[in-house]
Amino acid sequence: MNKLIITCAISGAEVTKQDNSFVPYTIEETAQEAYEAYKAGAAVIHLHVRNDDGSPTQDKQRYQQAINAIKERCPDVIIQPSTGGALGMSRDERLQPTELSIEMATLDCGTLNFGGDDIFVNTENDIKYFAQIMKEKDISPELECFEKGHIDMVLRLYKKGFIHAPLHFSFVLGVNGGMTGEERDFHFLRESIPADATFSVAGIGRYEFPLADLSIRYGGHVRVGLEDNIYLSKGVLAQGNKELVAKVVEMAKLYNREIATPQEARQILNLKEKNK
Numbered sequence: 001m002n003k004l005i006i007t008c009a010i011s012g013a014e015v016t017k018q019d020n021s022f023v024p025y026t027i028e029e030t031a032q033e034a035y036e037a038y039k040a041g042a043a044v045i046h047l048h049v050r051n052d053d054g055s056p057t058q059d060k061q062r063y064q065q066a067i068n069a070i071k072e073r074c075p076d077v078i079i080q081p082s083t084g085g086a087l088g089m090s091r092d093e094r095l096q097p098t099e100l101s102i103e104m105a106t107l108d109c110g111t112l113n114f115g116g117d118d119i120f121v122n123t124e125n126d127i128k129y130f131a132q133i134m135k136e137k138d139i140s141p142e143l144e145c146f147e148k149g150h151i152d153m154v155l156r157l158y159k160k161g162f163i164h165a166p167l168h169f170s171f172v173l174g175v176n177g178g179m180t181g182e183e184r185d186f187h188f189l190r191e192s193i194p195a196d197a198t199f200s201v202a203g204i205g206r207y208e209f210p211l212a213d214l215s216i217r218y219g220g221h222v223r224v225g226l227e228d229n230i231y232l233s234k235g236v237l238a239q240g241n242k243e244l245v246a247k248v249v250e251m252a253k254l255y256n257r258e259i260a261t262p263q264e265a266r267q268i269l270n271l272k273e274k275n276k
């Protein structure tokens with residue numbers, strides 16, 4: 001089987017230090033969490049940045065500082081900034097990291113409820129706009145799909161030429177308002193994408209490790225991290241992102257699935273490497 005790409009979503013925009021004290025806010029904390037996740041086996045860092053007080057920002061200078069600090073510690077790691085940002089941000093605010101020299105970024109492929117009164121808005125026109133900008137800048141989109149309708153949206157836009165191959169999907173499952181991450185959901189989604197597409201799973205909360213297990217067994221890739229889940233096991237808070245990554249590395253050993261280095265991940269995902 002192909003090697004396993006582990007992505008680590010080290011901070012997100014919503015989780016706080018009150019939830020888990022290892023959630024990084026400062027540039028130093030962000031770089032250290034990324035480095036430790038990389039050392040544990042992550043090839044890709046899914047990156048959100050925060051102000052020092054923990055508030056989320058898509059400020060491109062803040063991203064550049066974080067990227068520089070991460071690259072100083074682990075020059076070869078793949079950094080995948082978020083264009084989802086935080087709930088309520090405008091699309092141009094969210095797109096700021098695409099102005100930097102980056103290989104990859106997320107592209108959120110549909111609107112969904114996000115718990116309570118919150119809505120994560122990604123209209124069809126938003127998706128076309130984001131995809132167009134990423135195409136112009138040679139940034140490979142990770143196609144974040146929170147339910148099956150989002151995959152259908154990708155396939156429609158792909159047919160119409162707004163989204164381009166290679167298609168790399170991320171099934172983000174378990175958001176309150178999106179699709180659950182049960183085994184049947186996983187199979188439904190992986191069977192709904194083209195055979196030559198690659199995919200990764202990001203299970204929210206209790207879905208993180210069961211989905212990782214399925215994806216390891218069925219040739220997909222895995223994302224873990226404090227953005228998605230703060231527990232190492234039931235009731236036990238993770239002592240940093242590295243523990244979540246290390247747990248996936250151990251799970252992969254059970255199935256003899258080797259872990260991809262960043263360079264191997266670039267080949268699997270067909271990324272165009274860029275300088276800082």
Ligand code: KMH
Pocket residue numbers: 012013014082083084085086087106107108120144
């Ligand atoms: N913070 C969420 C509202 C992404 O990174 O592209 C959106 C998110 C998705 O985290």
Ligand code: ZN
Pocket residue numbers: 009012013046048082084227
């Ligand atoms: Zn994110």
